[in-house]
Amino acid sequence: MPRLHLHLLSDSTGETLEMIAKAALAQFEEADVQRHFWPMVRSRQHIDRIVPDIAAHPGLVLFTLVNPDIRARLEEHCVTLGLPAVPVLDGVTEALASHLGQQAHGRPGRQHSMDAAYFARVDAIQYTIAHDDGIAHEDWEEADILLAGVSRSSKTPTSIYLANRGYKVANIPLVVESPPPSALFTLRRPLIVGLTTAPDRLIQIRRNRLLTIAEGRESDYVDAERVAAEVRFARRLFADNDWPVIDVTRRSIEETAAAIIRLLSERDAHLSPAAAGGAI
Known part of the structure; x- marks a missing residue:
């Protein structure tokens, strides 16, 4: 089985993203996966600095980025590189917004706030x-x-x-x-x-x-x-x-x-x- 390069991009500590990736990978015992971890990604410039490494190790991109401008920048690069980019929390967030009747706040790292x-x-x-x-x-x-x-x-x-x-x-x-x-x-x-x-x-x-x-x-x-x-x-x-x-x-x-x-x-x-x- 060929090696998969898995790029994980988060605008916070990345703990949630790592847990999701780990849980999903547990379903594939024989998978040869190399993870590339990018926490605290909070600017377009940071995305631009990461992209060369993604291009050098093409694979699957998973992200939890709430800022629409930063997300768009990453998705543009991934389209250019021909790589899939998966916003892993979007489905859950959209379902919650629909049932709660309100929009998500879209603040990075909100789940780690000192409440x-x-x-x-x-x-x-x-x-x-x-x-x-x-x-x-x-x-x-x-x-x-x-x-x-x-x-x-x-x-x-x-x-x-x-x-x-x-x-x-x-x-x-x-x-x-x-x-x-x-x-x-x-x-x-x-x-x-x-x-x-x-x-x-x-x-x-x-x-x-x-x-x-x-x-x-x-x-x-x-x-x-x-x-x-x-x-x-x-x-x-x-x-x-x-x-x-x-x-x-x-x-x-x-x-x-x-x-x-x-x-x-x-x-x-x-x-x-x-x-x-x-x-x-």
Whole structure:
């Protein structure tokens, strides 16, 4: 398969565009793609400086440019070069404008403005970092989500991903010899989710972890019987407390986070006054 040069142009940080491109490329496992990333493109002159590189590496151009003059300049160059230029947000923006009955503001980087949601996300990240690995359990009631699982069951990376989505997340490692604090069993606000994984996959991850810290000795940390007992202990704890469980064995962090957000939404919908009224 020939290499595809993918040019990504954004008038802001480009985070949204990168996420869209990544999600789309995930559907093409064998694709050989080289990405060329151009953030903060906010003038015709900037477009003109980028075009020679696009011409030298012809391919597909994806963009999120709201200024009509700058967009037109890029599209003119792409027509001249015979290259497709795709405005990836246009379809969604037009559909929203139609249903909301108003025009989009057309301001670059508006989704990254320092509004209340931005500061809430910063607060969530700070909370999550401060409550990693079982720390500060006295503040767990402030969390939106609490993740529980044995060591190396993706608790921390999933917590950080969720924090970037604006959720306050605490997590706790489950250890057979060390019962979790009693506060875990009296929480009312957070959604408690158990993360589990296949023992053989867990052993592989733990071995890789030991290699990164130059620890080559065998230990209970990677002993097959020991690890299987840890997983059984965690599963029993989840079942005894009726906590939802997600098996992360074949899930990416993004997939695990999406499942957790769905669980939280379902719980909140069930607990909302409207849902309660409907049930009556």
